[in-house]
Each structure stands twice: as structure tokens, then as C-alpha cells.
Amino acid sequence: MSLKVGVIGTGMIGQDHIRRLTKVLSGVAVTAVADISRERAEAAAPDGAAVFDDPLALIASDTVDAVVICSWGPAHEEQLLACINAGKPVFCEKPMVTSEESALNVIKAETAFGRRLVQVGFMRRFDADYRRLKAVIDGGTLGAPLMYKSVHRNASVPAGLYTSDMPLNDTLVHDADISRWLLSDEVTGVEVRLPRHSTIGGDLRDPHIVLLHCASGAIVIVEISVNIAYGYDIRGEVSCETGVAALPNRPATVVSDAYGTRQAIPEDWRERFIEAYDQEFREWIVAAAQGTATGPSAWDGYASTLVADAALRAVESGAHEKISMIEKPALYA
Ligand code: NAD
Ligand code: ISE
Known part of the structure; x- marks a missing residue:
């Protein structure tokens, strides 16, 4: 069965990751997208994918098992915390967050959850x-x-x-x-x-x-x-x-x-980095299907x-x- 993925942020890299998740990689389906621009989200949505105006509603939705965050850096903290709160594996594009305080909030939430859920996009x-x-x-x-x-x-x-x-x-x-x-x-x-x-x-x-x-x-x-x-x-x-x-x-x-x-x-x-992005998602899909994450962690996001x-x-x-x-x-x- 395919991992059902929701993509938040359908700009340059969001569109490129949707392409690789739908046309290059296997074991995965993009079932939902969200962007603050509804028009951009609709244009990027694969056939049959749900389009959300609110990224937090996408994260909570039963239509997604795991989340890919490709919104702007300052939006990442709230979206990461919502994924951790929902217990859903999340791939987050770099920068993980844009301040030390935000990085510590992500680490605190993930360590309280007790299992790695966050992979940062250091391809x-x-x-x-x-x-x-x-x-x-x-x-x-x-x-x-x-x-x-x-x-x-x-x-x-x-x-x-x-x-x-x-x-x-x-x-x-x-x-x-x-x-x-x-x-x-x-x-x-x-x-x-x-x-x-x-x-x-x-x-x-x-x-x-x-x-x-x-x-x-x-x-x-x-x-x-x-x-x-x-x-x-x-x-x-x-x-x-x-x-x-x-x-x-x-x-x-x-x-x-x-x-x-x-x-x-x-x-x-x-x-x-076309092959590197493909490989980072190959490894992410395997880990996310098991309810966890691999590779660059929230700790690495904090350090950077x-x-x-x-x-x-x-x-x-x-x-x-x-x-x-x-x-x-x-x-x-
Ligand atoms: P972009 O401006 O092309 O796209 C960002 C999209 O996110 C836009 O469509 C915007 O409307 C949407 N967005 C912004 N805030 C949002 C929010 N709160 N909720 C939902 N959608 C929101 O930018 P981009 O170049 O695609 O970059 C996106 C992220 O990816 C950035 O964090 C950037 O640093 C990262 N990035 C990483 C690489 C890499 O090599 N790993 C390359 C490019 C970009
Ligand atoms: C962009 O967001 C990336 O992550 C690219 O890899 C990097 O080279 C570029 O400078 C960033 O803006």
C-alpha cells in the first residue's frame, strides 16, 4: 500500500518534489496539497488530490499519513509542531526553522513524543x-x-x-x-x-x-x-x-x-542535486512508512x-x- 503524503507549499521546490513523488518514486501517493495561494495549490495538485487552504487541516486530515513541508522557512515551526502533535512523519525543507527558540521548540516536542518524526531537507x-x-x-x-x-x-x-x-x-x-x-x-x-x-x-x-x-x-x-x-x-x-x-x-x-x-x-x-533529492525521498518514504524518520534530524536543523x-x-x-x-x-x- 502506498504512503499517503500531503505537500504544504507548492512553489518552486514543492512542485519539483510533487513531480518526483508522483512520477519518479514508488510506494508513495500525493493525496493532498496546501498553499496560501489556492490557485498555486490547485495548479500543482495531482489528479484526485485534496486541496486545502489551511495547512493545519491538511496535517490533521485522514487523507495523509505523512507530510512534506515546502513553505517558507518562517512558516515551518507551526507546521512541524502540528505534525509532531499528530504523530505524523514529516519531511521539512531547510531551513528547519529560522530562530534558536523555534528549533528548541521542535526538539522539545519531538523528544516528548519519544520517536523521531522529523527529517530536514539537507539533500x-x-x-x-x-x-x-x-x-x-x-x-x-x-x-x-x-x-x-x-x-x-x-x-x-x-x-x-x-x-x-x-x-x-x-x-x-x-x-x-x-x-x-x-x-x-x-x-x-x-x-x-x-x-x-x-x-x-x-x-x-x-x-x-x-x-x-x-x-x-x-x-x-x-x-x-x-x-x-x-x-x-x-x-x-x-x-x-x-x-x-x-x-x-x-x-x-x-x-x-x-x-x-x-x-x-x-x-x-x-x-x-536531482539524484540527491530522489535518494533523500527514497530513504524518507521507507522510514515514514514505518512511522519514523531518517537522515538529517531536528538536532541537525538546530545546529545549522x-x-x-x-x-x-x-x-x-x-x-x-x-x-x-x-x-x-x-x-x-
Ligand atoms: P517558493 O516561494 O517558490 O514557494 C514557497 C511556497 O510556499 C509558495 O507557494 C507560498 O505561497 C507557500 N507558503 C508560504 N507560506 C505558507 C504557509 N504558511 N502555508 C502554506 N503555504 C505557504 O519557495 P521555494 O524556493 O519553493 O522554497 C520553499 C522552501 O524550500 C524554503 O524553505 C527553501 O529554503 C527551501 N528550498 C530548499 C532547496 C534545497 O536545495 N533543499 C531548494 C529550494 C528551496
Ligand atoms: C535554496 O533555497 C536552496 O536550498 C539551494 O540549495 C541553495 O543553493 C540556494 O541558495 C537557496 O536559496
């Missing part, structure tokens, strides 16, 4: 290249990881909707999560440097250089550029004691013509929120902003 952990990179580091043949360089470039971001806090609380969260996961480390402090301003996005603060200081002493250097025009370019290189391990260049057809020889670069996250908060403070202060975490609940051990 890089499901990408084959990142998984091979982690296997090399964990294998230990290169010695301890000392530095990680993470390059995160977007061709463009939606003008007006994507504001100056978002390179840090919407985009950097991916680099924060993948760094913690790759290095098996925790971020304890953040510094931010602002290079020469790019005029492409008008007043939007861009680009950023972010330093993540880890508990082991390792340092992560992150470049965030969100209007770089030429493509969606994601790079990563770990420097260890006796060697370096890096993400490969993605294979792409080599085109030669009168303008020269070149290879295409992905346009956006949909293209670059703290990094974003510290980075936003560091932009203002220019200082090294420290992070302190609560003790990790046994649920996330």
Missing part, C-alpha cells in the same frame, strides 16, 4: 559525490581533516523575495550541515567577511566569506555568492594531514564549436540554525561569534 548528504568524499575522510587514510573549503554559488536568486539575511540563514545552512556531517564535527564559532560588493543584485549583501570554527580545531572556509550569473557551482575540498580529497567535476557533454570547447554547468539546485544566527551576529559585530548548544538529547545520539 547534500544523499548526493553520491558527497557520500564518496565522506567515505574517504572517514576511512582515515589521509589523516585528520584540518580544513574544508566549501564553495556555494547560485546563478541568481529571486529579486525582492531573497533578502540580505538569506545568504546566511537560507543558503549557508547547507554548508554548515554538510561540514558538520563530512568532518563529524560541531561548529563552535563563526566569523564573516564581506568582500567587495557585487552590484548584480542591487543592494543585496553579496558575496560572503564565512569561517566556521569547529570543536576539533578544524576550520571551514565558505564562499557564498548568490548572483554569479554563470551557473550553479558547488565545490568542496577537504585538506587532511597527508592528502586532499575533493568533490569531482560533474561529468557533462563536451561541446566543441566555432566558439571553442566547453562543458555545461547546472543552472540551479534542481539540476545539480545556530550557525546561521551566529553568522548574522558576526556580520553586525565583525567579531568571532561563539555558539553554545544544549546537551544532545538521547533521541539524536
Whole structure:
């Protein structure tokens, strides 16, 4: 029997996830959708799916066993808490929430429930290249990881909707999560440097250089550029004691013509991480069918929120902003 899924938020990624849940993956059916724009929800609803104006009514409905949240970050907390309250497994797009207080509320609710229900949409952990990179580091043949360089470039971001806090609380969260996961480390402090301003996005603060200081002493250097025009370019290189391990260049057809020889670069996250999103949902469906969750947890959502908060403070202060975490609940051990 198929897992009956309700999707909240039918914008860019909501539509893409509905496509993969209905056309790519098996063992799952999208039985309900909700959006604050009824028109957008109706346009995205697969045949036979119920359309809800109120996302909380979708969560409570018998037509759904599990929920996928693709609304805007600030709306996630209320929707996550309603899913936990209903005892329904929930996949929530990143950022899990947008403040430390909200993250703690989610952790408190889930630990009180007593079983993992929340999976956060950090899809890089499901990408084959990142998984091979982690296997090399964990294998230990290169010695301890000392530095990680993470390059995160977007061709463009939606003008007006994507504001100056978002390179840090919407985009950097991916680099924060993948760094913690790759290095098996925790971020304890953040510094931010602002290079020469790019005029492409008008007043939007861009680009950023972010330093993540880890508990082991390792340092992560992150470049965030969100209007770089030429493509969606994601790079990563770990420097260890006796060697370096890096993400490969993605294979792409080599085109030669009168303008020269070149290879295409992905346009956006949909293209670059298409297989990773498929795999994160494959694993989510198996766990959700058993009434639980796998992969990036509410704890990981909390940790990346703290990094974003510290980075936003560091932009203002220019200082090294420290992070302190609560003790990790046994649920996330
Ligand atoms: P979007 O603006 O295209 O779509 C968001 C949709 O949510 C809109 O249709 C909006 O009307 C709806 N919405 C907003 N608040 C709502 C609420 N309270 N209840 C119901 N619907 C609501 O944005 P998007 O690019 O699709 O991003 C959505 C989420 O997915 C964000 O959290 C974003 O950070 C995340 N995202 C993740 C990735 C990734 O690589 N994992 C990529 C893109 C977006
Ligand atoms: C977007 O929401 C994503 O999550 C993409 O993966 C990221 O590259 C982009 O910067 C975000 O805005």
C-alpha cells in the first residue's frame, strides 16, 4: 500500500518534489496539497488530490499519513509542531526553522513524543559525490581533516523575495550541515567577511566569506555568492594531514564549436542535486512508512540554525561569534 503524503507549499521546490513523488518514486501517493495561494495549490495538485487552504487541516486530515513541508522557512515551526502533535512523519525543507527558540521548540516536542518524526531537507548528504568524499575522510587514510573549503554559488536568486539575511540563514545552512556531517564535527564559532560588493543584485549583501570554527580545531572556509550569473557551482575540498580529497567535476557533454570547447554547468539546485533529492525521498518514504524518520534530524536543523544566527551576529559585530548548544538529547545520539 502506498504512503499517503500531503505537500504544504507548492512553489518552486514543492512542485519539483510533487513531480518526483508522483512520477519518479514508488510506494508513495500525493493525496493532498496546501498553499496560501489556492490557485498555486490547485495548479500543482495531482489528479484526485485534496486541496486545502489551511495547512493545519491538511496535517490533521485522514487523507495523509505523512507530510512534506515546502513553505517558507518562517512558516515551518507551526507546521512541524502540528505534525509532531499528530504523530505524523514529516519531511521539512531547510531551513528547519529560522530562530534558536523555534528549533528548541521542535526538539522539545519531538523528544516528548519519544520517536523521531522529523527529517530536514539537507539533500547534500544523499548526493553520491558527497557520500564518496565522506567515505574517504572517514576511512582515515589521509589523516585528520584540518580544513574544508566549501564553495556555494547560485546563478541568481529571486529579486525582492531573497533578502540580505538569506545568504546566511537560507543558503549557508547547507554548508554548515554538510561540514558538520563530512568532518563529524560541531561548529563552535563563526566569523564573516564581506568582500567587495557585487552590484548584480542591487543592494543585496553579496558575496560572503564565512569561517566556521569547529570543536576539533578544524576550520571551514565558505564562499557564498548568490548572483554569479554563470551557473550553479558547488565545490568542496577537504585538506587532511597527508592528502586532499575533493568533490569531482560533474561529468557533462563536451561541446566543441566555432566558439571553442566547453562543458555545461547546472543552472540551479534542481539540476545539480536531482539524484540527491530522489535518494533523500527514497530513504524518507521507507522510514515514514514505518512511522519514523531518517537522515538529517531536528538536532541537525538546530545546529545549522545556530550557525546561521551566529553568522548574522558576526556580520553586525565583525567579531568571532561563539555558539553554545544544549546537551544532545538521547533521541539524536
Ligand atoms: P517558493 O516561494 O517558490 O514557494 C514557497 C511556497 O510556499 C509558495 O507557494 C507560498 O505561497 C507557500 N507558503 C508560504 N507560506 C505558507 C504557509 N504558511 N502555508 C502554506 N503555504 C505557504 O519557495 P521555494 O524556493 O519553493 O522554497 C520553499 C522552501 O524550500 C524554503 O524553505 C527553501 O529554503 C527551501 N528550498 C530548499 C532547496 C534545497 O536545495 N533543499 C531548494 C529550494 C528551496
Ligand atoms: C535554496 O533555497 C536552496 O536550498 C539551494 O540549495 C541553495 O543553493 C540556494 O541558495 C537557496 O536559496
